Amino acid sequence: MAAQIGIVGGGFSGLLSAWLLERLLGDEAEIVVLEAGDQVGGRVRTTRVPEAGVSYEAGVAEFYDIAGNPQLRHLVRHLGLETRPLTGTPSFAIDGRVVHDDAELAGWLGQRGIDQVRRFWERGTALRPPADYALAGRLQDNEHPWLHRTFEDVLGEIDDARGAWFTAMQCHSDLATEPARTSGLFGMDNLLIDHPGYCTMYTLTGGNDGLVRALAAQLTSPVLRSAPVTSVRADDTHGIQASCTTSGGAQTRDFDALIFTLPPPGLRSVRWADTTLSSAVDAHIRHHDHGTVYLRVTLLFRRRFWRDLFPEDYFVSDAFGGVTVYDQSPDVGADGVGVQSWLIAGTDALALAGRPDADVVAAVLGAMPAGVTVPDGALITGCVDRWTGVAGVSGLPGGVPLLPLDRRHAPDPRWPQLLFVGDYLYDSTLCGALDAVLHVVTRLAGRLTDRPLAPNAALALFAPPSGVIAAPPDPVPHAAFFLDERRRS
Ligand SMILES: Cc1cc2nc3c(=O)[nH]c(=O)nc-3n(C[C@H](O)[C@H](O)[C@H](O)COP(=O)(O)OP(=O)(O)OC[C@H]3O[C@@H](n4cnc5c(N)ncnc54)[C@H](O)[C@@H]3O)c2cc1C
Incomplete structure (x- = not known):
């Protein structure tokens, strides 16, 4: 039977x-x-807005291609889904200015700040080689010294207030919670999403819900x-x-x-x-x-007026404790409809989640980076997706x-x-x-x-034979890691 x-x-x-x-x-x-x-x-939810002729990602926005853990990529390929790389060199909107490269970052952080942040990355990458990152969540992570410390505590190793604040903000733009509520290891793992030696990102053409469909x-x-x-x-x-x-x-x-x-x-x-x-x-x-919340606020504009300042697929702003702002505009040039999607996390998301949509949209419009002015009449509509409770995420998986x-x-x-x-x-x-x-x-x-x-029996259903057991990734030089290095790689 x-x-x-x-x-x-x-x-x-x-x-x-x-x-x-x-x-x-x-x-x-x-x-x-x-x-x-x-x-x-x-x-995984792609919302279509027929009246504006666009769609946006209300949930999952990026697929991670982790060095040494190609399983998700294999599944996507096996299902015949077309992908598009996400440009992974975000600019930062911090402290009323926009930072595009190392020189600008150093100009704001100062030499001591940038040296301290570099040291932190050197230590973090030395403690987390790519081969271990590829197996995140396995039992061996219990041996990692930062699993048993909070990320807030680990940030104390950056002996520069601005450098520590910047790193916390950068991490918060990915992680759904505050540094005190997660481990040092999970905080570092989230920072490493930005490191091309560890992870690159892509989306599915036609919408990320193509995977579940x-x-x-x-x-x-x-x-x-x-x-x-x-x-x-x-x-x-x-x-x-x-x-x-x-x-x-x-x-x-x-x-x-x-x-x-x-x-x-x-x-x-x-x-x-x-x-x-x-x-x-x-x-x-x-x-x-260790449930925590996300709030996705998507603004549909008549055009993509921020494009000169932020030409890439996303930027990171220090608003709301650190937020990733995705540009999900259809690829029809500067004159087409502009879609900006703000992924607000943690305490700020929780505080805003109980407010009416109009207040949330107003809060986001009020948080536009310096140099980005919303033209009169440019907003078509704002959509608020609340990811709380059973739909939230874990801040300490x-x-x-x-x-x-x-x-x-x-x-x-x-x-x-x-x-x-x-x-x-x-x-x-x-x-x-x-x-x-x-x-x-x-x-x-x-x-x-x-x-x-066989232990890989399920994986073998969609991975090519050579991909069943992923080769350990090449060691990444434990160099400090900044904007210009990312642009080069
Ligand atoms: C805003 C947001 C952004 C994210 N961004 C990313 C990203 O960019 N990249 C990434 O890799 N991950 C991202 N994640 C995480 C990602 O969404 C999850 O890892 C993934 O969707 C988990 O899928 P799941 O099927 O395990 O859980 P879910 O997608 O939560 O599915 C659980 C299902 O169970 C149903 N359900 C609930 N209760 C019951 C019940 N009692 N009986 C029957 N059914 C029930 C729910 O309706 C739901 O359909 C994001 C998450 C959120 C919230």
Whole structure:
């Protein structure tokens, strides 16, 4: 008889889990995806605004190509999706001025400041070689000296107030939280996104939701929408049962295996009926719940009036504690519609999230960098996407210390087929979600079929043979790392 597998959540992790398990198990499994919302994709969401003839990324804005961890790139290629590189040399709008290169940065930071920041990068890269970065979130990170310190504490190594402030601000533009609320290691890992020896970035032509749409289109298993799972029972009498609400009323189904793809606030909203299970899930949530928020504010303008000052795909501003501002304008030259997308993070995002859209849009318009004047009548509309609660992100993925993989993914050892995946277990990105899914589906398929599976069996479904085990990346010289060096590479 085919194994009954339930997958809770129809975001990237849920759809990918279903897609891989269909291929690993064939007719040995019957799979169903249960999604709470009326559409799939979760935090990968491309919003189309037909009246302005444009679209923007409301959730995931950039795909990371991590040296030595090409898995996401392989999946994107395998699905036949076209990509476009993101230019990775942001300019900074800081302290009322715009900084485009090392000389301008040194002019603002001063020689001592820039030397101190350079030293910090030298130490940070020496402690985090690319081969380790490629395996972020694995157990060996417990040995890293900065995992057990806060990022705020680690920033204290920059013996220059301006240099420390600049580095905190730069990091905050990627990381969804404040330096005191995350580890030194996760803070450094976020800075390294800007280092081309570690990571480059790209987007999908036609919208980042192409990834989830491609997976969904290739699934043969049913995906039930508007079907939130509300309770789970796992005990010796009933086995694993999940209840969900659907338009036809409540339904309870029996499963041989159940994969949850919800961040901790979502797990908390489920009723875990068995006492032992409930306390195991509670402990899992307590360890991993470092939820924080993003606010995506997208402004559609009649034209791209900031282009001369900020010609690249994004810039970083010191507004809101450090914010990345993406230029998502369609590629039709300076005269076309301009799309500016502000990814506000952490405390400022939380404070703004409760305010009406008009106030949020006004706050962003008021934070335009010096030298950028919004022409009268230029704003077509402003869109506010609030990513809080179950849709938020983890500011300390994996928690401290990181748990062994089996415990991380299966909180109740009595029920190894009740599994949890998600970016909150690794690095708060699609790459981490992919790592989590690969681990879980390979284990599960082996367990259900009682057939030994190669550790890379799931990865081999979409990676070329040479890419199954990624070669360790070439060592990057542990040089200081600044704007001009990035431009050269
Ligand atoms: C604003 C923002 C920007 C981001 N930018 C990037 C980026 O640029 N690059 C990057 O790599 N990552 C980025 N991330 C992180 C990225 O979005 C996640 O890593 C990824 O989308 C995780 O996918 P997932 O399927 O694990 O979770 P989700 O996408 O959250 O999917 C979970 C699904 O479960 C559903 N669900 C919730 N509760 C229930 C329930 N009770 N029953 C059934 N279904 C339920 C939800 O509706 C959702 O569809 C960003 C995140 C946010 C919020």
